[in-house]
Amino acid sequence: MIRFENVTKVYARGARPALDDVSLEVERGEFVFLVGASGSGKSTFLRLVLREERATSGNVFIAGRDLQNLSNWKVPSMRRQIGAVFQDFRLLPNKTVYENVAFALQVIGKPRHHIMTTVPETLEMVGLSGKEKRRPHELSGGEQQRVAIARAFVNRPSILLCDEPTGNLDPTTSLGIMRLLDRINRTGTTVVMATHDDEIVDQMRKRVIELSTGELVRDQSRGVYGSAR
Numbered sequence: 736m737i738r739f740e741n742v743t744k745v746y747a748r749g750a751r752p753a754l755d756d757v758s759l760e761v762e763r764g765e766f767v768f769l770v771g772a773s774g775s776g777k778s779t780f781l782r783l784v785l786r787e788e789r790a791t792s793g794n795v796f797i798a799g800r801d802l803q804n805l806s807n808w809k810v811p812s813m814r815r816q817i818g819a820v821f822q823d824f825r826l827l828p829n830k831t832v833y834e835n836v837a838f839a840l841q842v843i844g845k846p847r848h849h850i851m852t853t854v855p856e857t858l859e860m861v862g863l864s865g866k867e868k869r870r871p872h873e874l875s876g877g878e879q880q881r882v883a884i885a886r887a888f889v890n891r892p893s894i895l896l897c898d899e900p901t902g903n904l905d906p907t908t909s910l911g912i913m914r915l916l917d918r919i920n921r922t923g924t925t926v927v928m929a930t931h932d933d934e935i936v937d938q939m940r941k942r943v944i945e946l947s948t949g950e951l952v953r954d955q956s957r958g959v960y961g962s963a964r
């Protein structure tokens with residue numbers, strides 16, 4: 736589903752690579768944690784998958800498509816198969832919960848009747864039924880993240896990228912978010928989650944990929960956060 740072949744990313748000429756000759760493959764339906772110290776290249780990895788950045792050398796393939804050679808006009812349709820969730824939720828503050836989620840379908844031209852059935856279904860799935868009319872500031876952090884997940888998943892993408900989704904949440908709330916991501920993964924969605932949350936990684940026992948100054952230093956199935964354990 737996601738394949739990196741000798742991928743190197745250098746942001747500024749002469750700078751140390753943010754990713755250094757990384758090769759890996761994530762199969763359809765996998766759940767993968769991406770770990771590593773701050774600045775190790777996790778967000779760069781996710782930005783390359785979204786083609787927000789291009790590799791300096793090497794190739795990134797998404798569902799068999801080579802992103803290096805993908806024309807710019809094809810990028811939006813490629814991105815429709817990818818949902819993204821961030822630490823800071825990135826909701827539209829003046830829109831309601833319902834509108835935030837519906838908007839993701841409106842901008843890709845989905846018909847009204849589809850939106851009217853899919854949005855309530857998705858809000859129910861993430862546990863937000865009854866809160867459709869609230870605005871983001873009327874929700875807890877965990878609820879805001881659920882809205883962000885609903886928005887990312889409402890189009891049923893084949894890949895969900897999560898960049899520190901529990902970074903602003905307390906441990907109990909984080910666990911609820913992880914249960915939700917696990918459920919989404921069980922529907923067949925490939926989930927890649929960059930995180931510093933050692934407790935969650937140790938509890939979930941999923942594949943762990945560790946980066947260190949841009950290099951892939953560990954790829955462990957049913958892994959833990961720290962390699963020393």
Ligand SMILES: Nc1ncnc2c1ncn2[C@@H]1O[C@H](COP(=O)(O)OP(=O)(O)OP(=O)(O)O)[C@@H](O)[C@H]1O
Pocket residue numbers: 746747752753771772773774775776777778779780
């Ligand atoms: N837009 C950019 N321009 C120049 N350098 C960048 C840019 N984005 C990231 N970098 C550099 O690339 C390296 C990897 O950064 P990246 O954000 O991918 O790390 P990270 O593992 O996601 O860190 P964190 O856990 O703090 O989010 C760092 O040295 C960073 O300074």
